[in-house]
Amino acid sequence: MTAPQSPASRPDGSASQESAQDPRIARIHEALGSVIDPEIRRPITELGMVGDVRIDADDTAHVTVLVTIAGCPMRDRIERDAAEATATVPGLSAVRVESEAMTEQQRSELTARLRQGRRQIPFNQPGTLTRIFAVCSGKGGVGKSTVTANLAAAMAAQGLRVGVIDADIHGFSMPGMFGVADRPTKVGDLLMPPTAHGVSVMSIGMFVPEGQAVVWRGPKMHRAIEQFAADVFWGDLDVLLLDLPPGTGDVAISVAQLLPTARMLVVTTPQQSAASVAERVGSLARSTEQEIAGVVENMAGLTLPDGSVLDVFGTGGGDRVAASLSEASGRDVPVVGRIPLEPALREGADAGVPLVVSSPEDPAAAELRRVAHELTHQPRGLGGMSLPLAVRRS
DSSP states (O other), X not given: OBOOOOOOOXXXXXXXXXXXXXXXXXXXXXXXXXXXXXTTOSBTTTTTOEEEXXXXXXXXXXXXXXXXXXXXXXXXXXXXXXXXHHTXXXXXXXXXXXXXXXXHHHHHHHHHHHHTTSOOOGGGSTTOOOEEEEEEOSSSSSOHHHHHHHHHHHHHHTXXXXXXXXXXXXXXXXXXXXXXXXXXXXETTXXXXXXXXXXXXXXXXXXXXXXXXXXXXXXXXXXXXXXXXXXXXXOSOXXXXXXXXXXXXXXHHHHHHHOTTOEEEEEEOXXXXXXXXXXXXXXXXXXXXXXXEEEEEOSOOEEOTTSOEEOTTOSOXXXXXXXXXXXXXTSOOOEEEEOOOXXXXXXXXXXXXXXXXXXXXXXXXXXXXXXXXXXXXXXXXXXXXXXXXXXXXX
16 A cells, blocks of 8 residues: 555546546445454444545546544554455556545444444344343353353354453453454444454453452443443344353353343363352253253363373263253253363363464364354344334224
């Protein structure tokens, strides 16, 4: 992309008038409709991000792109994509693209357009088709966050639009597991979540200095979850996953209140003591009237070099939790997956690259991809959803 130059002009100003009437201008706008903002995931023409478009007397096109803020991390990418799109228009000798930050008024208009005029949790609106899974566990150390990150990346690899809320305020881990170093971009009072491996990620860890603890109690954590749901522009998600803290405390209750359609996905290990603790999730599900999507048994067995399997943490924990939750909820709760104990899962989490991305054919990754497919295989639809109805009498 060449540095922007001043457009040629005639003393009488006729060059700009001719440019405005040039049919290639409309074609440039049409071509720019294929440029998608990487954070908002909508065409820049739809978002009001195309400024001045002119064509010089020497057939050089000058395009100004309006980015949300001066330090927009996606500025170079948007400029490059806009230049490539403009270059597809026939009859141009060169393309010059420059960008400038939106004014406060333009940012306010963009925010209002994205919010559709009101503050709301979009996932609670009538007719929403986003599936929500609250990934939970009875205790820590069962690999719940690793399962969450890999399921999200696997779903994104299937072509779904996926978001993750790191609801473990005190023990946040999603930025590290996805390798996210950028902070969210702020547009007015909306936040644009960073994206990694096709997944939009939001975590309090993006705002906390390295090594600093989050010393919050229940009401403040409730407010944080509410803001992550309402004040982040998620777009039209197919799936939203929440990585909950272990146990059945304040955050789990807040999620049930703020996102009542969330289905619980319980992660446990084969160990009987871990299974006993995970069964307590059933009492929370009964209290909040939430559906349990299923049980994932993590660390199900370690495959040795000779092909035999060593049950490091025992066996039967997943089945015990599923049976207990089925009895408590009065409906069948299946074991949707058994993830083998695999060191590469931990290594991927440390490296910021989920195993389903780095080694999709690994046995643990293959099982996680299968679980992701099972959870999302049914097409989105309105069947079984409560829709607002009104009766008009004539």
